[in-house]
Amino acid sequence: MERTLPALARTTGEQRLLDSFAAIPPNERVRLAKRTSNLFRERASTRTPGLDTTGLTGVRVVDVGRRTAEVDGMCTYEDLVAATLLHGLMPLVVPQLRTITLGGAVTGLGIESSSFRNGLPHESVLEMDILTGSGEIVTATPDNEHADLFRGFPNSYGSLGYATRLLIELEPVERYVALRHVRFHDLDALCAAIADVVATREHEGERVDFVDGVVFSADEAYLTLARHSDDDGATSDYTGQQIFYRSIQHDGTEPRRDLLTTLDYLWRWDTDWFWCSRAFGAQNPRVRRLWPKRWRRSSAYWKLVALDQRTHFSDRMEARKGNPPRERVVQDVEIPLEHTAEFLHWFLDTVPIEPIWLCPLRLRSDRTWDLYPLRPGETYVNVGFWSSVPGREPGATNRAIERRVDELHGHKSLYSESFYTREQFDALYGGDAYAVLKATHDPSGRFPHLYDKAVRHA
Numbered sequence: 523m524e525r526t527l528p529a530l531a532r533t534t535g536e537q538r539l540l541d542s543f544a545a546i547p548p549n550e551r552v553r554l555a556k557r558t559s560n561l562f563r564e565r566a567s568t569r570t571p572g573l574d575t576t577g578l579t580g581v582r583v584v585d586v587g588r589r590t591a592e593v594d595g596m597c598t599y600e601d602l603v604a605a606t607l608l609h610g611l612m613p614l615v616v617p618q619l620r621t622i623t624l625g626g627a628v629t630g631l632g633i634e635s636s637s638f639r640n641g642l643p644h645e646s647v648l649e650m651d652i653l654t655g656s657g658e659i660v661t662a663t664p665d666n667e668h669a670d671l672f673r674g675f676p677n678s679y680g681s682l683g684y685a686t687r688l689l690i691e692l693e694p695v696e697r698y699v700a701l702r703h704v705r706f707h708d709l710d711a712l713c714a715a716i717a718d719v720v721a722t723r724e725h726e727g728e729r730v731d732f733v734d735g736v737v738f739s740a741d742e743a744y745l746t747l748a749r750h751s752d753d754d755g756a757t758s759d760y761t762g763q764q765i766f767y768r769s770i771q772h773d774g775t776e777p778r779r780d781l782l783t784t785l786d787y788l789w790r791w792d793t794d795w796f797w798c799s800r801a802f803g804a805q806n807p808r809v810r811r812l813w814p815k816r817w818r819r820s821s822a823y824w825k826l827v828a829l830d831q832r833t834h835f836s837d838r839m840e841a842r843k844g845n846p847p848r849e850r851v852v853q854d855v856e857i858p859l860e861h862t863a864e865f866l867h868w869f870l871d872t873v874p875i876e877p878i879w880l881c882p883l884r885l886r887s888d889r890t891w892d893l894y895p896l897r898p899g900e901t902y903v904n905v906g907f908w909s910s911v912p913g914r915e916p917g918a919t920n921r922a923i924e925r926r927v928d929e930l931h932g933h934k935s936l937y938s939e940s941f942y943t944r945e946q947f948d949a950l951y952g953g954d955a956y957a958v959l960k961a962t963h964d965p966s967g968r969f970p971h972l973y974d975k976a977v978r979h980a
């Protein structure tokens with residue numbers, strides 16, 4: 523379905539986007555001009571104006587009867603969740619960081635604790651409008667003439683086009699989420715528990731709607747098993763002085779229980795950017811008391827990281843100590859469950875980073891996705907680690923991780939730095955299918971190539 527709507531039928535946001543596209547000289551690359559980002563790799567700077575997305579940030583309709591929402595492509599999950607919770611509904615997967623946008627999560631593969639039953643955000647998209655390289659907005663669905671673009675869009679990172687409108691499924695919530703933090707002293711036992719929860723959707727007789735986990739060391743790891751709940755009780759608040767990830771830890775044999783409002787559960791990791799706020803001193807009780815509450819959110823820490831990348835402050839501090847710059851190791855990888863314990867042991871022995879985040883996932887159906895070939899019916903565990911290690915040869919640790927992930931038949935997300943050769947990259951991320959998609963939907967190369975974006979910082 524080509525949207526050959528007369529200009530008046532377009533929303534103001536779409537028109538602004540199209541006008542800004544038309545204003546970019548044909549020999550210049552097209553990219554987003556957007557205030558927030560959750561992309562970690564450095565990008566080449568440019569003076570060319572980007573696409574104007576200012577009118578594409580809202581929720582258009584929440585259809586309670588159909589349990590769907592029609593949403594602008596650059597709407598943040600913070601705004602989307604605020605709109606759907608008013609109706610007792612939530613998107614099927616809500617990535618942990620408030621400023622991730624729906625379009626960003628669909629093209630960049632967000633993930634969360636509902637992914638063991640709902641898959642990834644793109645799997646609950648019913649249709650999308652996409653601005654393609656020809657400057658047109660087309661509607662792509664799983665079975666219309668743009669179905670190839672629908673299937674190839676996840677993991678394309680804006681290299682085939684930009685989603686301007688998405689129709690997504692929603693699911694009902696209750697007022698609270700009840701959590702159990704279950705401790706494991708053994709990573710094989712933890713992985714066996716994941717397999718059981720994924721298969722039965724319960725643990726020790728109690729329903730499980732959400733699962734994620736944290737590894738502090740080989741003998742201190744937790745699964746947080748959570749369920750929707752309407753039982754009244756005292757709720758915890760981790761947006762103040764308490765820190766969520768610290769609340770998980772205990773040395774009892776019984777799970778530690780907690781209750782959060784659904785809103786606080788969805789943003790439990792945003793307040794301290796998982797644990798990454800530690801690097802800015804925001805977990806020191808004295809600093810934390812002075813740290814303005816509105817800055818206790820991932821987007822504020824993100825600005826500090828961006829400032830450091832611009833000024834090379836940390837590198838200069840290392841140089842004063844006579845050290846080379848530290849190597850950033852900020853990655854999420856997906857490992858088949860059967861190899862997850864092996865990967866974690868290797869990682870803990872090789873890379874001095876903890877804690878590590880775990881999140882099980884399975885494709886929601888038998889439908890596969892060209893640029894991120896996960897196998898239907900297989901359980902994977904997303905393993906996330908976001909820190910730095912002492913610098914040796916540039917990229918040495920990241921390359922070692924890429925090799926180990928490959929040996930264990932896993933995949934790496936592309937939001938951060940990657941070091942693959944073009945051949946390796948094409949083999950891992952659907953290179954042949956991508957070449958056809960690129961030729962069809964961006965024949966003049968208005969958007970950067972995926973390899974250039976992911977590996978060459980284009």
Ligand SMILES: Cc1cc2nc3c(=O)[nH]c(=O)nc-3n(C[C@H](O)[C@H](O)[C@H](O)COP(=O)(O)OP(=O)(O)OC[C@H]3O[C@@H](n4cnc5c(N)ncnc54)[C@H](O)[C@@H]3O)c2cc1C
Binds near residue numbers: 554680681686975
């Ligand atoms: C430290 C860190 C931790 C992360 N943790 C998580 C996590 O816990 N859970 C999780 O789900 N994800 C996580 N991510 C990954 C994140 O979901 C992806 O990077 C996602 O693409 C970010 O979306 P954004 O809206 O912030 O987009 P941006 O960061 O602005 O852009 C990301 C990429 O997507 C493209 N893009 C943005 N919007 C659109 C659109 N509408 N249409 C097409 N392309 C678009 C951009 O061109 C760019 O290439 C993490 C990323 C980082 C850096």
